[in-house]
Amino acid sequence: MNSIAIFCGSKAGNESVFIEQAQKVGAYLAEQGKTVIYGGGRTGLMGIIADSALQAGGKVIGVIPTTLVDRELAHPQLTELHVVNTMHERKAKMAELADGFIALPGGAGTLEEIFEQWTWAQLGIHLKPCAFLNIHDFYTPLFDMIHRTVETGFTQARFAEQLFQSESIEEILEKFKNYQAPEPKWGVQ
Template sequence: MKSIAIFCGSKAGNQAIFIHTAQCVGQVLAKKGITLVYGGGRSGLMGTVADSALQAGGRVIGVIPTALVDKELAHPNLTELHVVRNMHERKTKMSELADGFIALPGGAGTLEEIFEQWTWAQLGIHAKPCGFLNVNGFYDPLLQMIQRTVDTGFTQSRFADALQVSDQIEGLVEKFELYHSPEPKWGVSDVTP
């Protein structure tokens, strides 16, 4: 695993464990020689994970839309910063640069980003792992909802099972290194009513 995209909050959240975890993520990725790919911002958990990786000697690649650069939200000290036209290009570029995708705590943007990559994996657009760093049970309700989509017949269990979950970044990276992607959607079993 050469690079991992981290999706996380542009805010810090209201629990110290969120900041502490973002710091650990940056440090662990740097120490393992894994390039951090992220949204290019300097605020919240995004800025924390980038700063931690840089301070630990890691490579950090940011991808940020022009509109956010214009609002002076871009991190000024990254290894590389890609400025793109819009959010769609941002997600596509991050997908091209990363070998896997991890969601830390965050809001709507974080959820949208990880769900798009998980959807792309299901469709066979890529075969890269997607996972949740489940800090202090943050994602427990969401994981229950994903299971509900399986239980009610909207998601094949192989796709829910393919989501990697851990409360420790080291455990999640290890799972990513052992990851085998499931058969993409629209096999014979997926077309039956």
């Protein structure tokens, strides 16, 4: 597992722990020799992840749609920057480049991106792990809802179990190293 896609906020949030952990994640991934794949922005947790990985000597690849480049939101110092036409192309390119996916705190875009990858894993479009870095219990209510979807018969337990959560980037990478994808929903694609 050489490249990790990070989904996170284009804002920094209102608690310093989010910034501190984003800095730690970027530096740790670089120190572990992992390439960071992310949305290519320079603001919020996105920019913090990129900056800390680059400062630690890591490789950072951004994937950003033209409309955001036009608004001058692209990070200017990345190892590589892929400019695509649409958000759909962005997610597909990130999925192609990444060996696994981690969500840090963020809003609707972060949730949409990680849930699409988790859905693709269930369908067998890819067999890559997905995780949430649960900083300061940010995602605990979300996991309560995911467990509710299992209890009510909308999600198969094996798919909920394949979705990792931890407060520790180290633990997530360890789980990724030992990851075995469950049988896809309708067999291997």
